Amino acid sequence: MKAARLYEYDPHMNVDLKIEDVPPPTINSPDEVVVKVGAAGLCRTDLHIIEGVWKDIMDVEGSLLPYIMGHENAGWVEDVGSNVTSVKPGDAVICHPHRSCGICLNCRYGHDMYCDHGLFPGLGLDGGFAEYFLTNESSLIKLNTNIAPLDVAPMADAGITAYRAAKKAAQILYPGAYVVVLGVGGLGHIAIQCLKNLCGARVVAVDREPGAQALAKDLGADIVLDGGSDLIEEVMDVTGGGAHVVIDFVGELGVENICWKLLRQGGELIVVGYGGKIEVPTVDLVVNEIKIGGSLVGDHIELVELMELNADGLVKMHQTEYSLANINTAIDDFKNRRFTGRGVIVP
Structure with a gap:
């Protein structure tokens, strides 16, 4: 063969x-x-x-x-x-x-x-x-x-990895809450669909590629951002103070040290992509009471x-x-x- x-x-x-x-x-x-x-x-x-x-x-x-x-x-x-x-x-x-x-x-x-x-x-x-x-x-x-x-x-x-992360997020998201999906690739585009079918949260999709942005819109993302240098300010603005959950499907190239900054107080980061190294001052963990955890294949x-x-x-x-x-x-x-x-x- x-x-x-x-x-x-x-x-x-x-x-x-x-x-x-x-x-x-x-x-x-x-x-x-x-x-x-x-x-x-x-x-x-x-x-x-x-x-x-x-x-x-x-x-x-x-x-x-x-x-x-x-x-x-x-x-x-x-x-x-x-x-x-x-x-x-x-x-x-x-x-x-x-x-x-x-x-x-x-x-x-x-x-x-x-x-x-x-x-x-x-x-x-x-x-x-x-x-x-x-x-x-x-x-x-x-x-x-x-x-x-x-x-x-x-x-x-890809499908069950995205589904598992979306399922974890859906368990803590309520209607009207915000979830940010970082990376609308092979996993991210599945996660958007899963989130739209598992919970009533508003989905914010982030990707730099125009094709991925168009796909995110077609799949029902409520807000689509291009992931530019002002991403943190944009997310804080559209979510009214930060996301309740962020799912990072990139996990490298610097994204891993931006994603946790998109959370509001009490928010949770679910890391799926890998390759980078997360560096978070412990004071941010404590004062903002954020949670950071990984998610494996389903x-x-x-x-x-x-x-x-x-x-x-x-x-x-x-x-x-x-x-x-x-x-x-x-x-x-x-x-x-x-x-x-x-x-x-x-x-």
Whole structure:
């Protein structure tokens, strides 16, 4: 089969994935499933993987290289292990990005993204930038009738990450409150839709790209700002004193030290994007009584919930398609923000 493999890390991203012929995956365990990849989303985490940001966490010596990247996968079941009962060949499925064991205490509590024995395809383990992909039964969710894998693949990670953050925000937002969404990219545009369907808060979308601003308006953002040098003053003005919640989907490039300044007293910052370093004087934390916390990928049930919103037409993915042969063009376009929403690789 054709696959795109990473051979080296480079902080400057001056490397290409290599398109190669490799043996297709086979069933090695009774709970495993081979999926014929219909589409695989391109994520900012993929850029960080190439840069080596995850090297010290997952692959200190680089001994796992080369491997097939791609952790936002959807397609059709090709083959199943002997113990698999919930799916069969031909079923359309979306794959939760974290292969969890289902039996450790974290999994039993429903926190499968904290699984003690979890594996993350596309990061040191072969993923979905290929014609076929190996996963396990517990990570699969059957798609609703008439939902194509191409339409939802990036929701496997980008979608549920945005949904989880929006769900956290919705629990503390009341009608008339203000929530600021920083970055209307692959995650931010999903978060706007989720917020509009989960709570009655007013959504303020911030992005410097005209295409992203137009998309935010189309998706129902109440206020759209361009993120200029006077962003703090603008947000304070339009919200009447600051946002009740800020969701930062950027997390780097200086945004991480602006986002918390957009909060009103008692506000909460939810950090999703990463790569930078937040520096907050403790006096600001105390006097303004603000909260700062991170938000990881959503769990299995949150992906089920998101698929229901998608099936009802309430949350949709805005995406640009690339062939597997053109994956390096897709990565370069993503890095340089030549498209809005999400890039999707179609083998």
